[in-house]
Amino acid sequence: MTEHPDLPRLQRRLAEFAAARNWGPYHTPKNLASALSVEAAELVEIFQWLTPRESAQVMDDPATAHRVRDEVADVLAYLLQFCEVLGVDPLTALAEKIDRNERRFPRPGEGTDAG
Amino acid sequence: MTEHPDLPRLQRRLAEFAAARNWGPYHTPKNLASALSVEAAELVEIFQWLTPRESAQVMDDPATAHRVRDEVADVLAYLLQFCEVLGVDPLTALAEKIDRNERRFPRPGEGTDAG
Amino acid sequence: MTEHPDLPRLQRRLAEFAAARNWGPYHTPKNLASALSVEAAELVEIFQWLTPRESAQVMDDPATAHRVRDEVADVLAYLLQFCEVLGVDPLTALAEKIDRNERRFPRPGEGTDAG
Amino acid sequence: MTEHPDLPRLQRRLAEFAAARNWGPYHTPKNLASALSVEAAELVEIFQWLTPRESAQVMDDPATAHRVRDEVADVLAYLLQFCEVLGVDPLTALAEKIDRNERRFPRPGEGTDAG
Numbered sequence: 124m125t126e127h128p129d130l131p132r133l134q135r136r137l138a139e140f141a142a143a144r145n146w147g148p149y150h151t152p153k154n155l156a157s158a159l160s161v162e163a164a165e166l167v168e169i170f171q172w173l174t175p176r177e178s179a180q181v182m183d184d185p186a187t188a189h190r191v192r193d194e195v196a197d198v199l200a201y202l203l204q205f206c207e208v209l210g211v212d213p214l215t216a217l218a219e220k221i222d223r224n225e226r227r228f229p230r231p232g233e234g235t236d237a238g
Numbered sequence: 239m240t241e242h243p244d245l246p247r248l249q250r251r252l253a254e255f256a257a258a259r260n261w262g263p264y265h266t267p268k269n270l271a272s273a274l275s276v277e278a279a280e281l282v283e284i285f286q287w288l289t290p291r292e293s294a295q296v297m298d299d300p301a302t303a304h305r306v307r308d309e310v311a312d313v314l315a316y317l318l319q320f321c322e323v324l325g326v327d328p329l330t331a332l333a334e335k336i337d338r339n340e341r342r343f344p345r346p347g348e349g350t351d352a353g
Numbered sequence: 354m355t356e357h358p359d360l361p362r363l364q365r366r367l368a369e370f371a372a373a374r375n376w377g378p379y380h381t382p383k384n385l386a387s388a389l390s391v392e393a394a395e396l397v398e399i400f401q402w403l404t405p406r407e408s409a410q411v412m413d414d415p416a417t418a419h420r421v422r423d424e425v426a427d428v429l430a431y432l433l434q435f436c437e438v439l440g441v442d443p444l445t446a447l448a449e450k451i452d453r454n455e456r457r458f459p460r461p462g463e464g465t466d467a468g
Numbered sequence: 469m470t471e472h473p474d475l476p477r478l479q480r481r482l483a484e485f486a487a488a489r490n491w492g493p494y495h496t497p498k499n500l501a502s503a504l505s506v507e508a509a510e511l512v513e514i515f516q517w518l519t520p521r522e523s524a525q526v527m528d529d530p531a532t533a534h535r536v537r538d539e540v541a542d543v544l545a546y547l548l549q550f551c552e553v554l555g556v557d558p559l560t561a562l563a564e565k566i567d568r569n570e571r572r573f574p575r576p577g578e579g580t581d582a583g
Binding site: 269275287 | 516
């Protein structure tokens with residue numbers, strides 16, 4: 124790849140990938156939300172018996188690092204496919220959520236009047 | 239916002255948000271993976287008793303649509319914060335995964351030799 | 354087995370199994386709750402692409418039926434180990450919850466006065 | 469209650485409860501597995517920002533203790549309802565799994581010949 128991939132482009136690649144394989148009937152929002160949660164659990168599984176300190180060092184082992192990146196990719200893939208079928212823009216949804224949270228949780232030392 | 243938000247910018251906003259509130263000690267990879275899975279489950283909860291057909295219509299109800307976008311934002315936020323603390327680039331991870339999947343699952347009618 | 358196993362006996366067998374292998378330090382309530390959620394996700398994974406009708410027929414295939422029973426056992430095992438370390442009696446917790454639900458959701462045709 | 473509840477009795481109470489409210493059409497194995505995973509995530513949520521040490525003390529706070537017991541009840545309720553609709557005996561499934569695990573993971577100091 125000559126340029127850094129962006130999210131909308133990856134979302135289109137995933138949509139084309141699924142369409143070419145006729146996966147549409149399986150890709151209901153309900154199924155994609157389930158698949159997302161299953162992949163999130165596979166990420167949790169990597170950490171389930173680790174101490175907090177050990178959990179911060181998982182990328183030191185190449186095999187575990189690969190597994191982490193693979194599960195991150197799976198979570199993001201199902202999130203984008205979920206957004207695709209429901210017409211949700213994940214970047215706008217997150218930007219709006221951060222805006223709301225900055226109002227709800229002002230920085231320490233920052234008056235809510237100044238928010 | 240005058241321009242469409244991009245993922246790296248949102249990841250930086252989340253990192254600054256957490257740093258300003260001293261949330262670092264809580265944001266172990268282990269905890270962030272758990273939080274991600276909890277938010278994914280909150281997305282699943284919206285759909286758990288719906289038929290496949292009903293699940294495709296959730297955006298027709300404004301309150302449910304807001305809830306869906308809110309949970310999408312939460313999942314993406316924890317995924318980006320997880321990637322931040324482990325130094326994972328989620329866009330590259332996904333691009334590489336799609337590349338691998340295009341080799342593993344050729345399109346119907348496409349020979350594996352031509353893959 | 355000459356008699357049907359009961360839950361408290363299985364909880365004791367699991368506790369002895371873990372103690373004999375010195376798994377105590379790993380069996381924090383936090384870790385066991387995570388492990389429980391990971392096993393629940395493995396159960397979900399069996400059903401994630403199935404229609405409601407197909408999901409009702411999973412026991413017709415011996416390999417899938419075995420997988421279902423195996424995941425049920427894993428979920429129950431982690432639930433019992435979680436209860437063990439926190440001193441929770443799962444049967445009493447459930448009996449009390451059913452009592453509360455019978456008051457909250459009266460049967461159709463049953464007056465709340467008669468509840 | 470004059471006697472300690474047992475699991476098969478609780479499973480029957482849950483089945484009668486659902487039947488009286490005509491919840492059968494919603495209680496597909498697929499939906500019940502999802503609901504189980506959602507309740508497991510609600511248990512995880514209690515612990516997600518706690519240290520291992522803090523997680524061992526959650527029962528000291530009466531409100532958190534109630535929440536823990538309530539989520540344990542919900543997980544067990546959906547597990548039993550899942551087993552009900554698929555005809556799985558959870559106690560036998562777990563007893564057989566413990567038998568298998570005792571063969572797979574002999575106690576330290578115990579020869580596999582003697583297993």
